[in-house]
Amino acid sequence: MTFSEIRERAAGTGQAPVRVVDSDVHPVPKPGMLVEYLPEAGRKAFDHKIGDTIFYDAPDYAHAKAMRVDAFVPGGGFPGSDPDLAFRQLVVEAGSDVGILEPGGRSHFLPEVNSAIMTAVNHWIDNHWLDKTNNWHGRWRGSICASIDDPRGTAREIEYWAGHPYMSQILIKAEPRPAWGDPKYDPVWAAAVKHDLPVSCHLSRSRHEELPMPPVGFPSYNHDFMVTYSLLAANQVQSLIFDGVFERFPTLKIILVEHAFTWILPLMWRMDAVWAARKSDVPHVRRKPSDYVKDHIWFTTQPLDYPEDKLELTNALEWMEADKILLFSSDYPHWTFDDPRWVIKHIPERMRTAIMRDNGIAVYKNVPQTVPAIEGQTIAY
Amino acid sequence: MPIIDASVHVFFPGNGDLRGFMHEPYKSRGFPDYEMDWYGAPGGEYVTWAQRDGMYPGSDPDFTARQLFSERKIDLAILHPMTRGMMPDRHLGTALAAAHNEMLARRWLEHDTYGERFRGTIRVVPDDIDGALKEIERWKDHPRMVQIGIPLQSHALYGKPQFWPLWEAAADAGLPVAVHTEVGSGIDNAPTPSGVPRTYPHYFTFMALNYVYHLMNMIAEGVFERYRDLRIVFADGAGDMVTPFIWRMDTFGRPHLEQTPWAPEMPGDYLPGHVYFIHGSMDGPGDRPEASEWLRMTGKEDMVMFGSSYPHWHAADHRELPSAWTGEQREKVLSGNAAKLYGLQDALTGGGSRKQVTHP
Numbered sequence: 001m002t003f004s005e006i007r008e009r010a011a012g013t014g015q016a017p018v019r020v021v022d023s024d025v026h027p028v029p030k031p032g033m034l035v036e037y038l039p040e041a042g043r044k045a046f047d048h049k050i051g052d053t054i055f056y057d058a059p060d061y062a063h064a065k066a067m068r069v070d071a072f073v074p075g076g077g078f079p080g081s082d083p084d085l086a087f088r089q090l091v092v093e094a095g096s097d098v099g100i101l102e103p104g105g106r107s108h109f110l111p112e113v114n115s116a117i118m119t120a121v122n123h124w125i126d127n128h129w130l131d132k133t134n135n136w137h138g139r140w141r142g143s144i145c146a147s148i149d150d151p152r153g154t155a156r157e158i159e160y161w162a163g164h165p166y167m168s169q170i171l172i173k174a175e176p177r178p179a180w181g182d183p184k185y186d187p188v189w190a191a192a193v194k195h196d197l198p199v200s201c202h203l204s205r206s207r208h209e210e211l212p213m214p215p216v217g218f219p220s221y222n223h224d225f226m227v228t229y230s231l232l233a234a235n236q237v238q239s240l241i242f243d244g245v246f247e248r249f250p251t252l253k254i255i256l257v258e259h260a261f262t263w264i265l266p267l268m269w270r271m272d273a274v275w276a277a278r279k280s281d282v283p284h285v286r287r288k289p290s291d292y293v294k295d296h297i298w299f300t301t302q303p304l305d306y307p308e309d310k311l312e313l314t315n316a317l318e319w320m321e322a323d324k325i326l327l328f329s330s331d332y333p334h335w336t337f338d339d340p341r342w343v344i345k346h347i348p349e350r351m352r353t354a355i356m357r358d359n360g361i362a363v364y365k366n367v368p369q370t371v372p373a374i375e376g377q378t379i380a381y
Numbered sequence: 382m383p384i385i386d387a388s389v390h391v392f393f394p395g396n397g398d399l400r401g402f403m404h405e406p407y408k409s410r411g412f413p414d415y416e417m418d419w420y421g422a423p424g425g426e427y428v429t430w431a432q433r434d435g436m437y438p439g440s441d442p443d444f445t446a447r448q449l450f451s452e453r454k455i456d457l458a459i460l461h462p463m464t465r466g467m468m469p470d471r472h473l474g475t476a477l478a479a480a481h482n483e484m485l486a487r488r489w490l491e492h493d494t495y496g497e498r499f500r501g502t503i504r505v506v507p508d509d510i511d512g513a514l515k516e517i518e519r520w521k522d523h524p525r526m527v528q529i530g531i532p533l534q535s536h537a538l539y540g541k542p543q544f545w546p547l548w549e550a551a552a553d554a555g556l557p558v559a560v561h562t563e564v565g566s567g568i569d570n571a572p573t574p575s576g577v578p579r580t581y582p583h584y585f586t587f588m589a590l591n592y593v594y595h596l597m598n599m600i601a602e603g604v605f606e607r608y609r610d611l612r613i614v615f616a617d618g619a620g621d622m623v624t625p626f627i628w629r630m631d632t633f634g635r636p637h638l639e640q641t642p643w644a645p646e647m648p649g650d651y652l653p654g655h656v657y658f659i660h661g662s663m664d665g666p667g668d669r670p671e672a673s674e675w676l677r678m679t680g681k682e683d684m685v686m687f688g689s690s691y692p693h694w695h696a697a698d699h700r701e702l703p704s705a706w707t708g709e710q711r712e713k714v715l716s717g718n719a720a721k722l723y724g725l726q727d728a729l730t731g732g733g734s735r736k737q738v739t740h741p
Contacts (some may be wrong), residue, residue: 015654055575058637058655059636059637059639059640063545100425165424175575177575177576177578178575178576178577179575179576179578181579181580181583182579209392209461212570212574212575213570213574213576214533214538214591214594215569215570215571215572215573215574215591215594216533216534216535216536216538216570216575216591216594216595217535217536217537217538217541217594217598218538219536219538219594219597219598219601220538220540220598220601220602221637221640221641222637223597223601223633223634223637223640223641224540224594224597224598224630224632224634225599225631226598226602227626227628227629227630227633227634228593228594228597230626230629231574231590231591231594232574232588232646233573234590235573235574235575235587236575238578238583238586239575239578239583242578242579242580242582242586243583244580244584260625260629262624262628262629263622263625263629264623265625265627266619266621266622266624267622268588269665269666269667270586270621270663270664271582271586272667273662273663273664273667274582274585274586275582275661275662277663277695278422278581278582278585280423280583281423281580281581281582282580285582303629303632303633304632305625305628305629305631305632305633306628306632307624307628307631307678307679308631312678313441313628315671315674315678316624316625319666319671319675336395336633363560376672
């Protein structure tokens, strides 16, 4: 059956239960598209031509561009630029029922310029992915992209989009300094909890302020760079907890996307031990740190790092209570794509529905229990 | 069961005394004290029980010996002097390290009564390779110097080639290199990838984790391939992190190995025999049933060595290790791993000088 046949048949079919909520899908604008939506303040970011900006390159970059090589659009087009191809590969073939869209893209060193770019991204995704033509199947959900280095601009952007029926979360970048416990970010958290939107954080790996600054020197290669990138997220967790953000915003939900997650197990132990020994330094931290993690923070499954002995991973998932803190993600269409059917195999059976579906439905806004059925779609489990 | 305390910190009692071990033009220079202005622990750096009027903690060999050997029943202590921060003038940094080495040897390792139960760390400055090699040459044959010590703080990761002469010298001398957070003030970067933390518990939780950057870089740069006899001790604790991070390095790193033909093995294969950790008071899951399995995972039971960090506030007590550990695990952590790494089996089993030890 061809994809166009599936599409034609879609109208009028019934509802299917959502089995997989995919927390990390990367759409990109077709060339020239974003600029159409760019406010005047954002023009600075596009005032000169640039080529490839890659450093810390993935394997075989010249050929694959860090993408799934089968995701390049036939006839030309970057992976993630065609909603139809993404729908076929991710939803129909792999069985991700609902995809949370997380655009990356151009950034700038001036916070107000970044905010303008985010405004353009939000209008673009609204018009080209979440619209009736491209979201006819009801499977895409958007992110309110926001520039965390411009907290007031971020709060404005959240207010503008919060009522959108397909916007499911706020998306910020992981790198800008200082860490998130700083009170300067409080307007962002306040806007998020006001609208019951989780705040998702993705790495952006751009330049200086949007690069983690390793305290002891820069890594040499993409693998020691990306592996230690997780320490940035580990540090954000520590800042959120020890600076009392969850005491100031008791309903705040944070999602750490693509930062890996197995490190949270020993980090919870370490934070709990330090807190037990140093409580008087942080009287505003009233619960033990691991309690805040389990009530307020979620991690996405991709990249799923595993040991040779898979039982060790099973144990680690049990000890960290992974069913409380994990959300499935695929990272489509990047080269590090994790197929839902492959991820399921690594998750203890009793945790599967929580991690693949239930946590996503509970954490995100506007993610339904059922979606329009698509004939021929892969059922992941 | 014998006990080796693999991380005890010693100090000069004061700057007048320190300057007495220095030569001009460094003797008259300005340099910071041991305390950390921005990142110091509220209430003070040291446990109260290691303090006595008029004495800097960890500066009196007789007092420290009584606390470690009599009260805590430690058999051998690896002494690791703290120096005075990352100095912008590398020559001054080396002069400070050299003074600490001299003090360590004369006052502690050659102590008439307790010297045979102390082992020492040769402090060097990695930013000053020439000076570091001279210090190693000067002390490597001292019978009680058993390792080299460098700061965790750096401006470049320790896998980078400017540090290779240091690894070569350490491997040739058969001395492990301990990496530990330097105290004092200096030109170190902010302690986290997101800048300066707002609270002390945040600083303390993160700071030790910085070893992960060094370790992953040393693996990717092929340092352990090039120097087969090199052994590194990450001495701030947090060895627990090696499990998730080596899973990550093996899984994500594997397809990248074509970029680093000088480090062709799976990253995790470079850990055994090369990488060690001090096990401190904040490490592990606590006294829980999974503690034994967790210690087994990634071979940590062969990598971690008990170290108290005496006289720091977080001084660990070897009587408070997890009850779930097996007898064999306990033996390895309390002395077996350190005895093997530092060649202390004879000293522990009562051969030679051990018999002459008198308890104070």
